[in-house]
């Protein structure tokens with residue numbers, strides 16, 4: 175059983191290591207984002223009056239832990255596209271015709287892709303530690319664990335959607351329409367407690383919001399959700415995140431079981 | 437007699453298109469059995485159903501004794517398959533492709549390493565094992581796919597158009613691998629092709645399939661004898677104008693002097709008629725210097741059954757389009 179999971183993790187990571195241009199592209203993307211967006215706002219919001227807004231954090235310390243989460247989210251979700259590539263390039267048939275249970279091969283695949291997108295997030299975080307001294311290294315293990323749980327969830331979401339699709343273009347369209355609002359609503363770039371209530375309610379539907387808030391809490395000690403919603407303790411957030419990830423994973427397994435080559 | 441594949445009244449519909457329209461056949465243990473048919477005949481559809489990748493609309497199929505619909509896991513363990521379209525992971529090496537395959541089939545450790553080496557050496561790719569598949573030629577990819585399909589020593593091997601689009605030399609090599617796999621490992625082989633020479637060269641028995649139906653089945657010999665007579669050419673020691681009257685025996689349906697000392701005899705089955713004719717001529721003390729015969733080809737059989745050529749212009753256009761598609765996928 176572990177066999178089928180392990181070998182797909184092996185394949186996804188091997189492929190990632192081979193795809194040097196993809197790795198380079200990710201790093202460049204992240205650096206540019208941090209430089210132009212992060213530093214830009216960090217300088218704009220430098221004054222004392224903004225400290226209140228960010229509960230004592232400077233903007234970079236506010237932004238970076240969240241970027242760790244959102245970059246994992248984007249990489250994970252996008253990872254589903256490799257299921258469609260495999261469909262197009264035929265490798266999917268090889269997996270489907272093998273006696274290894276499909277639910278386990280897809281689980282292995284999700285875990286492999288999760289490791290890859292966690293690496294993505296780590297690159298982001300490494301730059302974060304270089305740019306600001308306000309991040310707490312002791313929170314790192316917890317943040318990584320949270321990052322991994324959400325990676326599994328969103329990779330599964332990508333796989334579930336990709337399983338029923340034929341063309342990468344269609345998938346990209348869906349990813350683009352879902353990724354953007356979820357990233358903006360997650361409270362990664364502005365504090366959610368300042369937004370109108372309808373927006374907060376929308377934000378609370380998305381598991382990414384919890385992931386962002388949790389990463390921020392464990393890396394800086396500040397949460398922007400529990401002051402508005404006192405029942406949203408870190409424990410509740412973790413519970414919600416883990417549950418959603420498991421549900422998404424089960425959906426992905428089911429969807430992949432049903433995928434055909436027709 | 438033990439059957440490795442038993443198919444009864446198999447039907448597959450894609451929406452309004454009926455790709456397979458009620459076929460039945462059996463493949464014996466250790467046999468090389470081939471589906472010969474033009475583009476769109478339903479060959480790939482049948483193979484995908486037998487390999488558990490597609491569900492049949494109706495009908496029954498047993499592979500290695502297991503039902504493809506209710507026991508797909510057992511079927512999957514018993515078969516290896518080479519798909520018509522490429523199915524390798526281009527971004528991995530040849531070795532890694534086989535390694536992943538082996539682990540997916542429950543092999544590991546030293547025995548897996550040995551199997552990979554044996555399979556790669558079998559198709560003469562051992563020296564290229566650490567190169568990315570992306571850099572392989574079309575023929576090398578095909579050979580790697582064969583190595584992969586045989587890696588877990590399946591009891592039954594499916595090959596969907598194994599030599600499509602390859603050069604004659606590579607095709608000959610692949611034919612050789614298939615024959616050796618069948619002989620040395622006792623693997624039952626089910627293959628599809630639209631090449632007459634391939635069907636004739638490899639298959640113990642052939643089913644001719646057209647528009648989703650099997651229109652004839654048997655050994656190449658049996659199929660050809662459906663078309664009718666073979667022609668036997670006999671060159672005599674010296675010309676004899678009366679030869680035809682001397683040759684009015686049961687086996688000979690028609691006799692014609694071609695030129696010089698050669699006669700053309702129409703017979704039902706050349707292999708049986710020739711000894712009788714020679715014996716007869718020997719008794720009459722007529723000297724024979726040369727004997728040859730021409731058989732109808734499988735193409736003649738297809739024309740006889742359908743009134744069409746197997747490879748009409750439309751068919752070859754489709755093939756070119758498909759090969760360009762394959763090329764683009766690389």
Ligand SMILES: Nc1ncnc2c1ncn2[C@@H]1O[C@H](COP(=O)(O)OP(=O)(O)OP(=O)(O)O)[C@@H](O)[C@H]1O
Pocket residue numbers: 435436450453454455473474475476477478479480481482520630
């Ligand atoms: N996924 C599909 N959806 C709809 N129709 C299909 C599908 N796959 C195959 N068909 C149709 O089913 C028929 C049989 O196709 P199939 O691929 O089995 O033929 P084939 O004998 O393998 O042909 P070829 O020599 O071109 O590979 C064709 O008419 C084809 O257009």
Ligand SMILES: [Mg+2]
Pocket residue numbers: 479480481520596597
């Ligand atoms: Mg085909």
